[in-house]
Amino acid sequence: MANLRISIIGAGSAVFSMRIVSDLCKMPKLSGTEVVLMDIDEERLENFLVLARELTEFFGANLKFEKTLSLRKAIEGADFVINTALAGGHEYLNKVRAIGEKYGYYRGIDAQNYNFVTDYLNLTNWNQMTLFLKIANLIKELAPNAWYLQAANPVLEGTTLVSTETGIKMVGFCHGHFSVETLAELVGVKDYEWQVAGVNHGIWLTKFESRDGKNLYEELVKYADKPHKPSTPFDDQLSPVAWDMYRTYGLFPIGDTVRNSTWKYHRNLETKKRWYGEPWGGADSELGWEWYVSQLNAVVNMIELFAKAVKNGQKLTNAKDVVLNAIPHASEEWKNLIADLLDPSKLSREQHVPFIDSVVNSERRRFVVNVLNNGKIKGLDDDIAVEVCAYVEGEKFEFEEVSLPKRVLEWYLKPRTLLAKQALEVFKTKNLKLLEDILERDPRTKSSEQVRKVIDELYPIMLKEQKKVEEQE
Amino acid sequence: MANLRISIIGAGSAVFSMRIVSDLCKMPKLSGTEVVLMDIDEERLENFLVLARELTEFFGANLKFEKTLSLRKAIEGADFVINTALAGGHEYLNKVRAIGEKYGYYRGIDAQNYNFVTDYLNLTNWNQMTLFLKIANLIKELAPNAWYLQAANPVLEGTTLVSTETGIKMVGFCHGHFSVETLAELVGVKDYEWQVAGVNHGIWLTKFESRDGKNLYEELVKYADKPHKPSTPFDDQLSPVAWDMYRTYGLFPIGDTVRNSTWKYHRNLETKKRWYGEPWGGADSELGWEWYVSQLNAVVNMIELFAKAVKNGQKLTNAKDVVLNAIPHASEEWKNLIADLLDPSKLSREQHVPFIDSVVNSERRRFVVNVLNNGKIKGLDDDIAVEVCAYVEGEKFEFEEVSLPKRVLEWYLKPRTLLAKQALEVFKTKNLKLLEDILERDPRTKSSEQVRKVIDELYPIMLKEQKKVEEQE
Ligand SMILES: NC(=O)c1ccc[n+]([C@@H]2O[C@H](COP(=O)([O-])OP(=O)(O)OC[C@H]3O[C@@H](n4cnc5c(N)ncnc54)[C@H](O)[C@@H]3O)[C@@H](O)[C@H]2O)c1
Ligand SMILES: NC(=O)c1ccc[n+]([C@@H]2O[C@H](COP(=O)([O-])OP(=O)(O)OC[C@H]3O[C@@H](n4cnc5c(N)ncnc54)[C@H](O)[C@@H]3O)[C@@H](O)[C@H]2O)c1
Structure with missing residues (x-):
C-alpha cells in the first residue's frame, strides 16, 4: 500500500520509537510509509530523527520521515497515530508523588489497591488524559478514518476515556502478556x-x-x-x-x-x-523505581551519544561500538536492545507495527488488545476497556471467547474497573468531593485534614499542567 | 381465607413480634390465622405468648397461637415464615466486636465502608447466614409454597443468599424508608x-x-x-x-x-x-450503641413485667399501668409503642402483615421490598438483592420504574454490593484467604500479622456458632 502515514506522538520516547521504526523497516509490505515524528522536546526529536534515518538506511528500507512540534500537523492526514507521550514527563510523576508522600501517602496518592505501577497515574494525571482526548479529537477533526494506537499509560483509563468520549477507531497495546x-x-x-x-x-x-x-x-x-x-x-x-x-x-x-x-x-x-x-x-518501591529511572536515563544518554556519533558520520554498527567504548559498563539490556534492533529477522515485542500490517495488508495475526468491553468479558461493564486476545485481519477483529471465573471478577476486576471509572469521573467533572471520597477510603488516610491538605496542594498543579496541554498547538 | 398459618422465627424479639401480632389483630381479612411462635429462648417465648393472647383478646380478634422450640415444627405447613431471629444474640455481636477491637479494628471487623450498622454483620455472622439457609431449606422441604419474609439482618446479604441458593418465594423488609x-x-x-x-x-x-x-x-x-x-x-x-x-x-x-x-x-x-x-x-458509635442496647434491655424488662402482670390476671391496659408504675421513668418510646399497639386504627410500621394481606386477599398496596435485582436497577448485577418500590396484589409484583444516577451506582451501590458478594463468598467457601484479602485492604490494618491474629481468634468461634445452628432442631 502506498502513501501510508503513521504518526508517533512523543517520538522522543526513544526506545519505544526505535522499536517501532525498526519493526517498520522489517515489514516489506509497509515499504514507502511516511513516518511523522512529533514531540515537544526538539532535541530528543532531532536525535531520534537522525537515528531513524540511519536505521532505515541500514536495512535498505524505504521509509520517509518528517518531524514536527505540532500535534495538528502530526495528525493531519494520518492513517495511524501512535501515542507514547508522557505529559509532564517523569518530572511530573516525581512531583505529584513527592507531594503525596509529604502528606503521608507512601508512593503518592495514585498508588491504590490494584494500581501500583508508578508511571500509571489515574488520579493526578489530568494533563495526560487531556492529551489523550486532544489527540483523539484532532483525529476526529483531521483524520477521521485514522486508527489511534494507545501506548502511553494509563492504557485502561485512556482507552476507556477516548473510546467512550470520541468513538474513534482505537486500540490500546501493552506487552505484559x-x-x-x-x-x-x-x-x-x-x-x-x-x-x-x-x-x-x-x-x-x-x-x-x-x-x-x-x-x-x-x-x-x-x-x-x-x-x-x-x-x-x-x-x-x-x-x-x-x-x-x-x-x-x-x-x-x-x-x-x-x-x-x-x-x-x-x-x-x-x-x-x-x-x-x-x-x-x-x-x-522507591528503590525499584530509582533503578528503572536510572536505566531510562542511561539509555537516553546512550541514544544521545549514538545520535552524535551518527551525526559525526559514523555508520550504525560503528556508532554502536562508539557508545560501548564510551560506557564500557553499558548494561546487558542495552546490548540486547541494539542487537535486536539491528537483527533483520527479529521483530520487537511491541504490537503496533504488526497490527498496522494486519489492518492494512489483511495479514491475519493474533494480538492482545485493549478495547471497550461490550460483552466480551461477561460480568464487567460494557463501557470499560478490557484486554483480550483477538485475531485481526483488515479492520475485522475476531475476539476469542473468554470466561473469567467469578473470583477474578469480583475480587479483582470489578474493584479495579470501579476505580478506573471513578478516576475518570473525577477528571471529567473536576469534582474534588469525589477525589476526597477516594482518599477518605484510603488506608493511608488518618484524618480529613490530611485529605484536604494534599488535595489543596495538588489541585492547582494538576489544573496548571492540564492547561499546558490544552494550550499546546 | 381460612387456615392461614404464619410462623415467626425468633418470636422472642418482643417488640417486633408484638407489632406483627397487633397488626394481625387489626386486619379483619386475616381473621382465623394460626400464628406459630418459634424461638430457642423458652422464657421469652412463653412471655410473648401470654401477651399475644391477651392482645388478641383485647381486640376481640380471632387468632390462634402455638409455640415451639423446633424450627421444623414451626415451618411445617406454614404459608408465611417471618424470620426475625438473631443467631447468637447481642452477646455474639459484642464478642466478635470485642475481638476485632482487641486487634485494632475499631467497632469490629464487620464495620466497613458502606456497612457500619452494628447489628448488620456480614463477615463474622456465619451462624446467622446458616440460620437463613436452614429456614429456607426447611421451607423448600416442608412448605414449598410458603413465602419467606426476611426481617433479620443483614437483609441485603440474606435476601441475596437465600434467593440465589434456594429459589424459594422471598421478600426482605426494612422500615428505613x-x-x-x-x-x-x-x-x-x-x-x-x-x-x-x-x-x-x-x-x-x-x-x-x-x-x-x-x-x-x-x-x-x-x-x-x-x-x-x-x-x-x-x-x-x-x-x-x-x-x-x-x-x-x-x-x-x-x-x-x-x-x-x-x-x-x-x-x-x-x-x-x-x-x-x-x-x-x-x-x-460505642456510645450510641450502648444507648440502643440499654433501650432494648429496658423494653425487654418491661415486657417481662408486662407479661407477669398479665399472668397475674391483669388486663392489658391495667398491666400497662403496672409497668409504668414500676418504672416511672419509662421512656416516651415505650409509651408510644404501647399506645400504638393498643390503638385499633393504627398499624405498625412493619410491612409484613400488610404484605401478607396483599398476597392472600389481593389487596393492592405499595411496599418497599428487597428482592433479586434481575434488571430492576440497571447497572447492578442481576443476582444481588435490591430495595425498590413495588405494588403487590396477590402474588403479582408490579415494580416501579427506577433510574439511579451513575454517581450513586459507581460511588456507592457497586462497591456496597461487591462487599456483599465478597462476604457471601467467604461464608460459602470458608476460604480464609478471601477474608484475609478484605482485611488486608482495610484502613485499620497495619500489618499482615494483625490480620492473621484477628482471623485466628475469630475463626473457631465463627465455626462453632455456625455449628450450633446447623445442629438446631
Ligand atoms: N503500553 C506499554 O507497553 C508501555 C510500556 C512502557 C511505558 N509505557 C508508557 O509510555 C509513556 C512514555 O514513557 P517514557 O518513560 O518513555 O517517558 P518519557 O518522558 O521518557 O518519553 C515520553 C516523551 O513524550 C514527550 N512528551 C511529553 N509531553 C508531550 C506532549 N504534550 N506532546 C507530545 N509529546 C510529549 C516527551 O518529550 C518525551 O519525549 C508512559 O506513559 C509510560 O507509562 C507504556
Ligand atoms: N429489618 C428491620 O427492619 C429490622 C429492624 C431492627 C432490627 N432488625 C434485626 O432483627 C433481628 C433481631 O434483633 P433484636 O435486637 O430483636 O435481637 P434479639 O436478640 O433481642 O431477638 C432475636 C430473637 O431471636 C432468637 N433467636 C436467636 N437464635 C435463634 C435461633 N437459632 N433460632 C430461633 N430463634 C433464635 C432469640 O432468642 C431472640 O428472642 C436482628 O437481626 C436485627 O438486626 C431488623
Whole structure:
C-alpha cells in the first residue's frame, strides 16, 4: 500500500520509537510509509530523527520521515497515530508523588489497591488524559478514518476515556502478556497454547495448555513457592506475590498484574521487599523505581551519544561500538536492545507495527488488545476497556471467547474497573468531593485534614499542567 | 381465607413480634390465622405468648397461637415464615466486636465502608447466614409454597443468599424508608410523592415531588446544613452526614443509609461526634450503641413485667399501668409503642402483615421490598438483592420504574454490593484467604500479622456458632 502515514506522538520516547521504526523497516509490505515524528522536546526529536534515518538506511528500507512540534500537523492526514507521550514527563510523576508522600501517602496518592505501577497515574494525571482526548479529537477533526494506537499509560483509563468520549477507531497495546513465556520456560514447554484476559495491567492466564490438550497449570503449581531471587526489580513473574495472588484469585496473574496487587504487598518498603524480593522490593518501591529511572536515563544518554556519533558520520554498527567504548559498563539490556534492533529477522515485542500490517495488508495475526468491553468479558461493564486476545485481519477483529471465573471478577476486576471509572469521573467533572471520597477510603488516610491538605496542594498543579496541554498547538 | 398459618422465627424479639401480632389483630381479612411462635429462648417465648393472647383478646380478634422450640415444627405447613431471629444474640455481636477491637479494628471487623450498622454483620455472622439457609431449606422441604419474609439482618446479604441458593418465594423488609417523612416535615408538605431505590440500608430518594409535580428537592436544599442537635443516636436523617452524602452522591440518603457511609464519618469517636452530633456520635458509635442496647434491655424488662402482670390476671391496659408504675421513668418510646399497639386504627410500621394481606386477599398496596435485582436497577448485577418500590396484589409484583444516577451506582451501590458478594463468598467457601484479602485492604490494618491474629481468634468461634445452628432442631 502506498502513501501510508503513521504518526508517533512523543517520538522522543526513544526506545519505544526505535522499536517501532525498526519493526517498520522489517515489514516489506509497509515499504514507502511516511513516518511523522512529533514531540515537544526538539532535541530528543532531532536525535531520534537522525537515528531513524540511519536505521532505515541500514536495512535498505524505504521509509520517509518528517518531524514536527505540532500535534495538528502530526495528525493531519494520518492513517495511524501512535501515542507514547508522557505529559509532564517523569518530572511530573516525581512531583505529584513527592507531594503525596509529604502528606503521608507512601508512593503518592495514585498508588491504590490494584494500581501500583508508578508511571500509571489515574488520579493526578489530568494533563495526560487531556492529551489523550486532544489527540483523539484532532483525529476526529483531521483524520477521521485514522486508527489511534494507545501506548502511553494509563492504557485502561485512556482507552476507556477516548473510546467512550470520541468513538474513534482505537486500540490500546501493552506487552505484559509476553511474561507467559516465563511460565512456559519454568515448566519446560516450547509448544503450547495460552490466553490471557482482564484489563490492562490486570490480566489473568485463562488458558495454558500443551498442544495435546494437557492443562499446564498442573505442571505450573509443582513449582509453587520456588525460592525466587529477582535479577531486576521487574523480575516478579515468579515472585511470592504471583503465587499468593494465584492462590487468592484462582488464576495466574500475568505481567504487570503482579505489580498491581493490594496493600498487602505494598504497605511499606519492608513489606515490598518481603514479597517482591531483595534488594529492591519490586519495580514500584522507591528503590525499584530509582533503578528503572536510572536505566531510562542511561539509555537516553546512550541514544544521545549514538545520535552524535551518527551525526559525526559514523555508520550504525560503528556508532554502536562508539557508545560501548564510551560506557564500557553499558548494561546487558542495552546490548540486547541494539542487537535486536539491528537483527533483520527479529521483530520487537511491541504490537503496533504488526497490527498496522494486519489492518492494512489483511495479514491475519493474533494480538492482545485493549478495547471497550461490550460483552466480551461477561460480568464487567460494557463501557470499560478490557484486554483480550483477538485475531485481526483488515479492520475485522475476531475476539476469542473468554470466561473469567467469578473470583477474578469480583475480587479483582470489578474493584479495579470501579476505580478506573471513578478516576475518570473525577477528571471529567473536576469534582474534588469525589477525589476526597477516594482518599477518605484510603488506608493511608488518618484524618480529613490530611485529605484536604494534599488535595489543596495538588489541585492547582494538576489544573496548571492540564492547561499546558490544552494550550499546546 | 381460612387456615392461614404464619410462623415467626425468633418470636422472642418482643417488640417486633408484638407489632406483627397487633397488626394481625387489626386486619379483619386475616381473621382465623394460626400464628406459630418459634424461638430457642423458652422464657421469652412463653412471655410473648401470654401477651399475644391477651392482645388478641383485647381486640376481640380471632387468632390462634402455638409455640415451639423446633424450627421444623414451626415451618411445617406454614404459608408465611417471618424470620426475625438473631443467631447468637447481642452477646455474639459484642464478642466478635470485642475481638476485632482487641486487634485494632475499631467497632469490629464487620464495620466497613458502606456497612457500619452494628447489628448488620456480614463477615463474622456465619451462624446467622446458616440460620437463613436452614429456614429456607426447611421451607423448600416442608412448605414449598410458603413465602419467606426476611426481617433479620443483614437483609441485603440474606435476601441475596437465600434467593440465589434456594429459589424459594422471598421478600426482605426494612422500615428505613419511613424517614422520608422527616424530609417532608422539614419542607412542610403533607401530600407528596416519593420513591426510594438502592439496596437495603443503602437507599436513595429518587423521587420527591408535590402532587402538582414540583420537585421538592429544591425546597429541601434550602435547609442544607441547618444546625442539628440529635434527640437520639438514631436521629440522623438531617445530620451533617446526610447533607454531605447528598453533596457527594447527588441524591438524598434515606434512613439507615446515613449510618452506612464511609470511614470519613466513622474514623473514631471524635469524628463520629463531629458528623452525627453530640453526645453520641450516631447509633453505631460505642456510645450510641450502648444507648440502643440499654433501650432494648429496658423494653425487654418491661415486657417481662408486662407479661407477669398479665399472668397475674391483669388486663392489658391495667398491666400497662403496672409497668409504668414500676418504672416511672419509662421512656416516651415505650409509651408510644404501647399506645400504638393498643390503638385499633393504627398499624405498625412493619410491612409484613400488610404484605401478607396483599398476597392472600389481593389487596393492592405499595411496599418497599428487597428482592433479586434481575434488571430492576440497571447497572447492578442481576443476582444481588435490591430495595425498590413495588405494588403487590396477590402474588403479582408490579415494580416501579427506577433510574439511579451513575454517581450513586459507581460511588456507592457497586462497591456496597461487591462487599456483599465478597462476604457471601467467604461464608460459602470458608476460604480464609478471601477474608484475609478484605482485611488486608482495610484502613485499620497495619500489618499482615494483625490480620492473621484477628482471623485466628475469630475463626473457631465463627465455626462453632455456625455449628450450633446447623445442629438446631
Ligand atoms: N503500553 C506499554 O507497553 C508501555 C510500556 C512502557 C511505558 N509505557 C508508557 O509510555 C509513556 C512514555 O514513557 P517514557 O518513560 O518513555 O517517558 P518519557 O518522558 O521518557 O518519553 C515520553 C516523551 O513524550 C514527550 N512528551 C511529553 N509531553 C508531550 C506532549 N504534550 N506532546 C507530545 N509529546 C510529549 C516527551 O518529550 C518525551 O519525549 C508512559 O506513559 C509510560 O507509562 C507504556
Ligand atoms: N429489618 C428491620 O427492619 C429490622 C429492624 C431492627 C432490627 N432488625 C434485626 O432483627 C433481628 C433481631 O434483633 P433484636 O435486637 O430483636 O435481637 P434479639 O436478640 O433481642 O431477638 C432475636 C430473637 O431471636 C432468637 N433467636 C436467636 N437464635 C435463634 C435461633 N437459632 N433460632 C430461633 N430463634 C433464635 C432469640 O432468642 C431472640 O428472642 C436482628 O437481626 C436485627 O438486626 C431488623
